[in-house]
Amino acid sequence: PHVPGPPAPRMLAELLDEVTARRARRARRTRRGRYLVAAAAVLVIGGPVLAVTATGGDRPAAEAAPPYPTGPAEDAFLHRMAEKVRATDPTTAVSATIGMEPEPWGTDTVLELTNVTGPRKCRLVAVSKTGEEEVVTSWSVPRWGYGVKTSAHPAAAYPLYVHGGAAMARSDIDHFEVRTFDGKRLVSVDA
Incomplete structure (x- = not known):
């Protein structure tokens, strides 16, 4: 080899x-x-x-974090809305304050809602002087509620601030109603 x-x-x-x-x-x-x-x-x-x-x-959606100290709706309510109307329903004890600002497109609104418990879904409805209705905004109320002073939940002490708008001119709005989705009126506020 x-x-x-x-x-x-x-x-x-x-x-x-x-x-x-x-x-x-x-x-x-x-x-x-x-x-x-x-x-x-x-x-x-x-x-x-x-x-x-x-x-x-x-964390379930119903147990969301407490609201910001000042969110955009609260900021608009406190600093931009010059006209405010308020009412408390004697039966439900729910209180609503609505800030309004006329706009070329209709009426800009911010709702401050207190003493409302949940869970439930609600809407703010603008009612015109002729009886026409428009939903301005809607939201869900967690089980602990908003602006409920007697609640043990820390977030319940804060009011709810919700921003919305109606196509109605400010001069055409007669009143606002906060209603549950099943139609129960929680509070009515004269405009």
């Missing part, structure tokens, strides 16, 4: 270059694979964490 001798120096250099190139390609593929695995792990672990953080965790 014939045993070959050592390769020529030039052939040896080519073989070593080829082996080095193969190892470098394999290392790049391995590194790329590791990066893909790391990115997938970030998405698998980080995605739900981000979703929980963004949505406030597993």
Whole structure:
């Protein structure tokens, strides 16, 4: 049997270059694979964490965080609405104050609602002098309510501020009513 001798120096250099190139390609593929695995792990672990953080965790919608000290509706109510009307229903004890501002498109409104308990869904309705009705805005009342001083829930002490608008001109509005979705009137406020 014939045993070959050592390769020529030039052939040896080519073989070593080829082996080095193969190892470098394999290392790049391995590194790329590791990066893909790391990115997938970030998405698998980080995605739900981000979703929980963004949505406030597993807290049900009915137990949302307490309202901001001043939100956009409250800010408009306190600083922009020069005209305000108020009433308290003697039967339900629900109180409503409605801030109004005439606009070219109708009437801008902000409702401040207190002493209303839930859970229930409500709407603010503008009633014209001719009896025409328009829903100005609607909302849900959590079980602890809004502006309920006797509630043990910390968020219940805050009134509800809801921004809305009616297509009616301010001069055409006779009164507003806060009603439940099933039609029960909680309070009526003369405009």
